[in-house]
Amino acid sequence: MSDTIPDRLSATPGSPYYDEALLERGISVRFKGEERNNVEEYCISEGWVRMAVGKTLDRKGRPMTIKVSGPVEVWIKGTETSPDTEA
Structure with missing residues (x-):
């Protein structure tokens, strides 16, 4: 897998x-x-994430979420290309 x-x-x-x-x-x-x-959920190009709000669930049993805009950085755990290695 890439x-x-x-x-x-x-x-x-x-x-x-x-x-x-x-x-x-x-x-x-x-x-x-x-x-x-x-x-x-996240979208890097549009600059937003959808985060769970507390422990509240919707009527289908999924976490209630809120969509928030801002800079998003994503990496695969355990790879050497994580943003932490920049400093």
Whole structure:
């Protein structure tokens, strides 16, 4: 499998942007300079993430989310190309 990061990725199985193999490898997301672990979906080119809001669930049992705009950095966990290695 290549180490190419998709422009858009979702953790929801019904989404057309869902990629199970990539999610199993592990994806790290830094949003506005802070590493986040509650990101449900992201889009690098449009500069937004969709994050879970607390422990609240919608009527289908999925986490309630909010879409927030800002700079997004994404990398595969365990690769040497992570933004942490720049400094």
